[in-house]
Amino acid sequence: MKHALTSLALAASLLTAPAAFAADKLLLKTPIAFSTALPGLGSPIPRVAEQLDLMSGGTLKMKVYEPGKLVPPFEILDAVSSGKINSGYTTAGYWAGKIPAAPLFSAVPFGPEAGEYMAWLYYGNGMTLYQEMYDQAGFNVHVMPCAIIAPETSGWFAKEINTPEDLNGLKMRFFGLGGKVMQKLGVATSLLPGGEIFPALEKGAIDATEFSMPAIDARLGFHKLVKFNYFPGWHQQATVFELMINKDVWNEATDQHKAIIENACKASVTDSYAEGEAIQHAAMIDNVENNGVQIKQWSDEMLATFRSTWDEVAAEEAAGDEFFNKVLTDMNEFRDGYKIWKENAFLPRK
Numbered sequence: 001m002k003h004a005l006t007s008l009a010l011a012a013s014l015l016t017a018p019a020a021f022a023a024d025k026l027l028l029k030t031p032i033a034f035s036t037a038l039p040g041l042g043s044p045i046p047r048v049a050e051q052l053d054l055m056s057g058g059t060l061k062m063k064v065y066e067p068g069k070l071v072p073p074f075e076i077l078d079a080v081s082s083g084k085i086n087s088g089y090t091t092a093g094y095w096a097g098k099i100p101a102a103p104l105f106s107a108v109p110f111g112p113e114a115g116e117y118m119a120w121l122y123y124g125n126g127m128t129l130y131q132e133m134y135d136q137a138g139f140n141v142h143v144m145p146c147a148i149i150a151p152e153t154s155g156w157f158a159k160e161i162n163t164p165e166d167l168n169g170l171k172m173r174f175f176g177l178g179g180k181v182m183q184k185l186g187v188a189t190s191l192l193p194g195g196e197i198f199p200a201l202e203k204g205a206i207d208a209t210e211f212s213m214p215a216i217d218a219r220l221g222f223h224k225l226v227k228f229n230y231f232p233g234w235h236q237q238a239t240v241f242e243l244m245i246n247k248d249v250w251n252e253a254t255d256q257h258k259a260i261i262e263n264a265c266k267a268s269v270t271d272s273y274a275e276g277e278a279i280q281h282a283a284m285i286d287n288v289e290n291n292g293v294q295i296k297q298w299s300d301e302m303l304a305t306f307r308s309t310w311d312e313v314a315a316e317e318a319a320g321d322e323f324f325n326k327v328l329t330d331m332n333e334f335r336d337g338y339k340i341w342k343e344n345a346f347l348p349r350k
Contacts, residue, residue: 085342147272
């Protein structure tokens with residue numbers, strides 16, 4: 001009789017388990033800031049959506065909305081925080097006007113490369129500060145890195161830039177803290193979403209632009225209008241992309257779903273980095289051989305100018321915002337330690 005009762009109890013638990021599991025379903029409606037047609041920039045998030053579904057057995061799904069289809073790119077943070085949408089995929093540098101420290105979690109001029117950035121985020125104080133930034137600014141979001149790319153090009157120009165004076169008076173699309181550097185050098189900068197850059201170049205609203213890596217820029221057709229492509233990308237040696245989830249939604253999610261999301265994003269960081277590194281050389285070769293592009297390297301003089309101007313910008317930003325100073329100080333302390341490893345372990349560059 002005891003064995004029969006035990007069997008009945010087990011059968012009852014098996015029958016009720018699927019119903020309880022089904023009650024914990026979650027759908028993330030996720031507008032994104034970058035077209036999924038852009039490799040390394042927008043392409044990671046559909047793969048994340050696929051993995052969330054597979055790893056959860058269908059209880060956790062993500063519906064991805066192309067830029068502007070649900071929420072305009074520059075409104076994603078406010079929409080997620082308010083609960084208008086429950087998640088979004090973008091980059092923190094877009095919130096510089098709201099939170100001065102935000103660009104430090106996106107891309108830093110002369111800043112960490114991808115490996116060092118990940119080290120600071122995951123094993124330094126980066127992630128703690130990242131979440132603290134949104135919390136103290138009053139945004140009701142939970143944030144995590146969900147992609148990263150290696151260096152970008154430094155920009156596309158209609159003419160050669162040989163001296164700092166050649167920059168003076170240019171109108172240029174430029175992102176993040178690097179844009180403040182360019183402003184100090186006499187450039188009138190604007191931050192346009194990817195889809196608006198080509199028309200702006202074509203109409204003469206801007207003279208030059210930077211956006212991303214060669215394979216990504218190729219999709220946007222800059223090479224059709226401007227032929228001088230400069231390297232290295234001193235302003236973005238690595239760029240981090242974030243998945244934001246409304247904090248109430250995150251707090252109510254099951255531990256299983258939280259773990260799946262976190263690990264899918266960590267896998268995406270690896271995958272996006274690998275994808276970006278794999279496809280740039282073909283785009284650069286095509287630009288030179290078929291599109292008439294000239295690949296140019298900044299002179300030592302120009303790089304020194306960019307660096308010294310960045311130092312001025314960093315000091316000004318740190319003096320003007322306490323949290324910016326807190327994050328930059330922590331990042332620089334981490335980098336000072338990492339420098340010992342970097343200078344000794346890696347082959348010298350020629």
